[in-house]
């Protein structure tokens with residue numbers, strides 16, 4: 001579902017001028033960003049748990065995947081900032097024009 005939503009948003013972005021993307025799709029981008037970054041961290045965390053101690057070690061790729069993707073919940077718009085952006089749209093502080 002998430003992959004499809006990302007593809008749909010990317011497809012819409014390709015058909016808009018940049019200012020329109022910022023005005024009309026920012027909330028969608030924030031939703032996809034928030035959810036995708038959470039999903040990959042949850043998946044890596046689950047994989048570590050399933051594999052036990054070896055999953056936590058560097059013999060498996062999961063700790064690297066977790067650490068690498070964990071940053072995206074902080075950088076390039078932290079998840080709190082993504083939530084604020086979605087709320088701006090939801091509560092009409094920033095409307096599509």
Ligand SMILES: Cc1cc2nc3c(=O)[nH]c(=O)nc-3n(C[C@H](O)[C@H](O)[C@H](O)COP(=O)(O)OP(=O)(O)OC[C@H]3O[C@@H](n4cnc5c(N)ncnc54)[C@H](O)[C@@H]3O)c2cc1C
Pocket residue numbers: 071074075076077078079080081084
């Ligand atoms: C691996 C890595 C690579 C990086 N690469 C770059 C780079 O190439 N270029 C670059 O410019 N920067 C880079 N950064 C820095 C990154 O952009 C900042 O870490 C990021 O913007 C968050 O800022 P901060 O660390 O000062 O946290 P803060 O802004 O102090 O935020 C701390 C916490 O408070 C929350 N918070 C902050 N403001 C609000 C608010 N208004 N409402 C609600 N919650 C809020 C944040 O969501 C976060 O959880 C990198 C960071 C990392 C970890």
